[in-house]
Amino acid sequence: xxxxxxxxxxxxxxxxxxxxxxxxxxxxxxxxxxxxxxxxxxxxxxxxxxxxxxxxxxxxxxxxxxxxxxxxxxxxxxxxxxxxxxxxxxxxxxxxxxxxxxxxxxxxxxxxxxxxxxxxxxxxxxxxxxxxxxxxxxxxxxxxxxxxxxxxxxxxxxxxxxxxxxxxxxxxxxxxxxxxxxxxxxxxxxxxxxxxxxxxxxxxxxxxxxxxxxxxxxxxxxxxxxxxxxxxxxxxxxxxxxxxxxxxxxxxxxxxxxxxxxxxxxxxxxxxxxxxxxxxxxxxxxxxxxxxxxxxxxxxxxxxxxxxxxxxxxxxxxxxxxxxxxxxxxxxxxxxxxxxxxxxxxxxxxxxxx
Ligand code: IPM
Ligand code: MG
Numbered sequence: 001x002x003x004x005x006x007x008x009x010x011x012x013x014x015x016x017x018x019x020x021x022x023x024x025x026x027x028x029x030x031x032x033x034x035x036x037x038x039x040x041x042x043x044x045x046x047x048x049x050x051x052x053x054x055x056x057x058x059x060x061x062x063x064x065x066x067x068x069x070x071x072x073x074x075x076x077x078x079x080x081x082x083x084x085x086x087x088x089x090x091x092x093x094x095x096x097x098x099x100x101x102x103x104x105x106x107x108x109x110x111x112x113x114x115x116x117x118x119x120x121x122x123x124x125x126x127x128x129x130x131x132x133x134x135x136x137x138x139x140x141x142x143x144x145x146x147x148x149x150x151x152x153x154x155x156x157x158x159x160x161x162x163x164x165x166x167x168x169x170x171x172x173x174x175x176x177x178x179x180x181x182x183x184x185x186x187x188x189x190x191x192x193x194x195x196x197x198x199x200x201x202x203x204x205x206x207x208x209x210x211x212x213x214x215x216x217x218x219x220x221x222x223x224x225x226x227x228x229x230x231x232x233x234x235x236x237x238x239x240x241x242x243x244x245x246x247x248x249x250x251x252x253x254x255x256x257x258x259x260x261x262x263x264x265x266x267x268x269x270x271x272x273x274x275x276x277x278x279x280x281x282x283x284x285x286x287x288x289x290x291x292x293x294x295x296x297x298x299x300x301x302x303x304x305x306x307x308x309x310x311x312x313x314x315x316x317x318x319x320x321x322x323x324x325x326x327x328x329x330x331x332x333x334x335x336x337x338x339x340x341x342x343x344x345x346x347x348x349x350x351x352x353x354x
Pocket of ligand 1: 089092093247
């Protein structure tokens with residue numbers, strides 16, 4: 001097949017890790033007889049420096065015209081001024097909204113040979129295999145009004161948490177669909193003891209679950225879900241939740257594996273176009289040193305092959321290559337080793353080609 005992929009390398013370690021993912025995609029192309037064409041575009045801090053906008057029109061246009069989008073990371077101390085009119089993160093949010101990518105999939109799995117890297121005791125880690133399904137284009141990230149006001153010498157800032165029934169329905173439907181191919185358990189996380197939007201979330205989740213008789217749905221308040229992630233992580237299968245709870249819980253869940261650098265994500269909408277990125281950030285402290293772990297980005301490229309290009313065999317081959325490389329001791333600094341970014345890419349390309 002022929003496919004066009006927009007590469008948004010972004011800031012910090014972004015260019016180093018996306019270039020390794022492109023090498024892996026090139027090996028996939030030659031092994032399986034595909035042609036992938038890359039369109040490199042700006043997003044984040046580098047886009048602000050070059051154009052004044054965190055997501056230039058040309059970048060969004062290129063994404064819309066491509067079959068999938070691979071992103072490195074955005075942000076860094078250079079653009080961290082809280083009073084700045086434009087911030088790198090706005091590029092990411094505009095991208096999600098602009099491409100209508102309402103669902104964020106964050107798989108959290110544990111590589112057996114890395115269990116000792118987890119801060120949790122090993123006996124708590126057995127069987128951890130979680131898919132966090134986070135709402136991405138609604139909730140408190142996008143609700144209005146959103147403003148600052150000053151009255152009688154008091155400064156007030158307002159954010160709004162709102163969800164419509166259709167936004168909840170499509171999320172829980174997707175979570176049920178994903179759970180069908182897994183252990184058939186969905187945990188919907190909310191704060192229904194306090195928030196009206198969470199009570200609607202719970203009600204709609206029940207309605208959707210009634211149409212999926214093979215799925216077991218349970219509801220959990222976000223505070224106790226945060227605890228359960230540490231105490232009984234293996235009791236989760238699919239977690240579905242709103243934008244901010246998902247942001248927080250997915251970072252928490254990622255720590256279980258002891259290897260933030262390994263975890264990928266996919267942001268999906270109604271069509272086949274998706275945005276794929278590692279869940280770690282731009283790591284400005286190690287940018288340009290050639291030591292970043294490219295595996296999260298390479299596994300994100302695998303998700304792109306699966307979800308946007310419908311190339312399941314190829315996606316599984318990339319995942320297996322990463323798994324095998326880690327099993328064989330491929331270790332970047334974050335995994336306790338000393339291999340550089342390119343050497344880790346070499347090891348994975350070699351596994352994939354063999
Ligand atoms: C994430 C990040 C983003 C988010 C930031 C960078 C805007 O934390 O993708 O989880 O909060 O969604
Ligand atoms: Mg986050």
